[in-house]
Amino acid sequence: MAIADFVKSAGESFRVGWKIESNWTDPVLFATYQVIRPLASLLIVAFIVIIGASVGASANSAFYSQYLAWLIVGNAFYAFVLQIMLGMAILVHVDRTRYEVLKNIYISPGTLHPYVIGRGLVSVVNGAVSVILTLLFSVAIFNGLLHMNIPLNLLNVNLLMLQPARHWLHALRCKHRFESNGIHPGRLCLRHLLPSRGSHLPNCPTALVRTADLECVADNLLAQRCSRELRSLAHSELHVRSCLLGCDDSCYIDHWDCSVQAGRTEGEEARTL
Amino acid sequence: MLPKATPREELLINLRAAYARMWVRLRGSNREITGLVAEIGLPILTIGAYVILYRAIGLPPTAGAAVIIGGAMIAFWTNVLWNMSSQWFWERESGNLEMYLVAPVSRMSVLLGMAMGGSVNTSIRALGIVLLGIFVFQVPFQLADPLSIGLVFVLTLVALYTMGMLFASIFMLYGREAWNTANLLQEPVYFLSGAYFPRIYAPVVPFALQAAGSLIPMTIGLDAIRRLAINGEGIATVWPHILALIACTLILFPLARRALNYMESLGKKEGRLTLRWQ
Numbered sequence: 182m183a184i185a186d187f188v189k190s191a192g193e194s195f196r197v198g199w200k201i202e203s204n205w206t207d208p209v210l211f212a213t214y215q216v217i218r219p220l221a222s223l224l225i226v227a228f229i230v231i232i233g234a235s236v237g238a239s240a241n242s243a244f245y246s247q248y249l250a251w252l253i254v255g256n257a258f259y260a261f262v263l264q265i266m267l268g269m270a271i272l273v274h275v276d277r278t279r280y281e282v283l284k285n286i287y288i289s290p291g292t293l294h295p296y297v298i299g300r301g302l303v304s305v306v307n308g309a310v311s312v313i314l315t316l317l318f319s320v321a322i323f324n325g326l327l328h329m330n331i332p333l334n335l336l337n338v339n340l341l342m343l344q345p346a347r348h349w350l351h352a353l354r355c356k357h358r359f360e361s362n363g364i365h366p367g368r369l370c371l372r373h374l375l376p377s378r379g380s381h382l383p384n385c386p387t388a389l390v391r392t393a394d395l396e397c398v399a400d401n402l403l404a405q406r407c408s409r410e411l412r413s414l415a416h417s418e419l420h421v422r423s424c425l426l427g428c429d430d431s432c433y434i435d436h437w438d439c440s441v442q443a444g445r446t447e448g449e450e451a452r453t454l
Numbered sequence: 455m456l457p458k459a460t461p462r463e464e465l466l467i468n469l470r471a472a473y474a475r476m477w478v479r480l481r482g483s484n485r486e487i488t489g490l491v492a493e494i495g496l497p498i499l500t501i502g503a504y505v506i507l508y509r510a511i512g513l514p515p516t517a518g519a520a521v522i523i524g525g526a527m528i529a530f531w532t533n534v535l536w537n538m539s540s541q542w543f544w545e546r547e548s549g550n551l552e553m554y555l556v557a558p559v560s561r562m563s564v565l566l567g568m569a570m571g572g573s574v575n576t577s578i579r580a581l582g583i584v585l586l587g588i589f590v591f592q593v594p595f596q597l598a599d600p601l602s603i604g605l606v607f608v609l610t611l612v613a614l615y616t617m618g619m620l621f622a623s624i625f626m627l628y629g630r631e632a633w634n635t636a637n638l639l640q641e642p643v644y645f646l647s648g649a650y651f652p653r654i655y656a657p658v659v660p661f662a663l664q665a666a667g668s669l670i671p672m673t674i675g676l677d678a679i680r681r682l683a684i685n686g687e688g689i690a691t692v693w694p695h696i697l698a699l700i701a702c703t704l705i706l707f708p709l710a711r712r713a714l715n716y717m718e719s720l721g722k723k724e725g726r727l728t729l730r731w732q
Contacts, residue, residue: 203634204631204633204634206631206633206634207631210631210634210635210638211634213638214634214637214638217638217641217642218637218638218640218641218642219641221641221642221644221645222641222645224645225641225644225645225650225651226507228645228651228659229504229507229508229511229650229651230511231658232651232652232653232656232658232659233508233511233512233513233517234511235656235657235658245511248510248511252507
């Protein structure tokens with residue numbers, strides 16, 4: 182049910198995001214803009230190389246073809262940088278100051294997460310459309326019309342090169358894998374990779390326990406600490422690996438950020454897990 | 455009934471309105487020094503990419519100089535596009551358009567004030583871009599005839615901002631399309647004007663592109679400035695450019711005036727001149 186709500190919120194956010202991106206304007210005008218803008222950027226770069234070749238800086242035409250192929254690919258994929266970084270960067274600012282809807286979203290029963298995801302997806306879709314169109318136009322114009330023999334074959338893209346990225350994601354998820362009380366892979370987010378809230382503040386130990394009293398099942402304490410749902414659980418069922426602390430080491434449980442400090446005696450730096 | 459103002463009084467009040475609008479623009483754009491620094495520093499990154507690209511493909515350093523001048527002129531186009539053409543749209547959204555319309559001055563004087571303020575502001579930034587570009591990339595310039603460069607530059611600005619006035623008049627009734635239309639006129643104009651090319655009037659550039667680019671005064675002015683400042687040519691070689699720029703101004707200014715009057719009357723008839731969020 183929660184997933185359905187999340188998806189529904191993200192879907193609505195996507196719809197709103199689309200309207201905002203297009204500024205509620207004529208779809209034809211917006212589509213034209215989406216097509217012409219990357220095409221014009223591409224032509225700037227392409228003509229730089231063509232004019233460069235015409236001036237005769239180098240007689241090696243293969244060099245220019247190769248160079249142009251790199252520029253086309255770089256220029257095409259820069260659309261993602263432009264769309265996503267710019268769109269996401271000003272999202273909160275625009276919603277707060279221009280449209281003044283951030284407070285309404287904030288007090289709604291849902292969270293900002295599906296809203297931000299929905300808005301981000303719009304940028305991804307717009308960027309992807311720009312990338313695809315730019316690449317298609319490039320091949321059509323430079324290879325089809327101008328016969329420049331740019332080494333750019335869209336049908337020969339090595340999709341297996343995406344495998345390392347997939348492996349990296351898989352490894353990341355495994356790191357935070359759900360053991361008994363870990364994080365569900367589907368719920369892994371950037372927050373889990375960042376330092377916990379208040380980790381820069383001085384610790385305030387509130388209880389002294391012995392590690393022998395603790396169960397030792399969790400594989401990743403960091404994941405537990407950062408999971409909002411498990412934060413309350415950590416108060417009662419804190420899982421610490423015995424190999425880190427030793428069976429009889431004393432440790433402090435910091436209830437404020439649910440961390441554990443071990444071996445903290447006078448003059449000794451505490452180990453925070 | 456108010457007594458009818460003499461032509462001299464009318465001229466004075468319009469000039470005062472233009473000065474007031476210019477003052478707002480100058481004051482508003484320069485009150486934050488970090489904005490000024492960013493507006494000079496950030497274009498250098500784009501320009502730098504092209505200069506490095508030119509070096510990589512083995513073009514002479516004058517190509518880098520051409521890009522620096524082009525990058526500086528891009529600042530004027532951006533200003534014309536966002537701070538002139540779309541200005542009535544922003545004024546309507548912020549609720550100032552009503553005040554302009556009831557003021558006993560010509561709307562053209564308000565546009566003139568915007569243009570003057572914008573051109574002064576952007577000139578400061580463009581100068582910063584050129585100086586920083588020369589300092590960072592060490593590109594050669596040959597300023598054999600600075601007066602001619604100044605003349606061509608002023609004529610280019612006049613023609614460009616007159617075009618901005620025309621766009622502003624056309625955009626007056628635009629609703630939300632103004633945003634996307636202004637966006638639409640960015641990259642294609644960067645391309646057509648040849649701002650990032652060593653020269654647009656080269657045999658390798660198709661004639662249709664050159665003709666389309668020549669409809670933008672910036673293309674003509676940019677080519678003339680490059681010839682004067684980089685190639686060291688004299689005013690004799692750029693007189694067709696000067697004539698073309700004067701012709702652009704003489705054509706565009708009456709057109710802007712007519713378009714403004716037409717759009718204003720059309721907006722009043724349709725009742726959406728000051729209608730926000732349309």
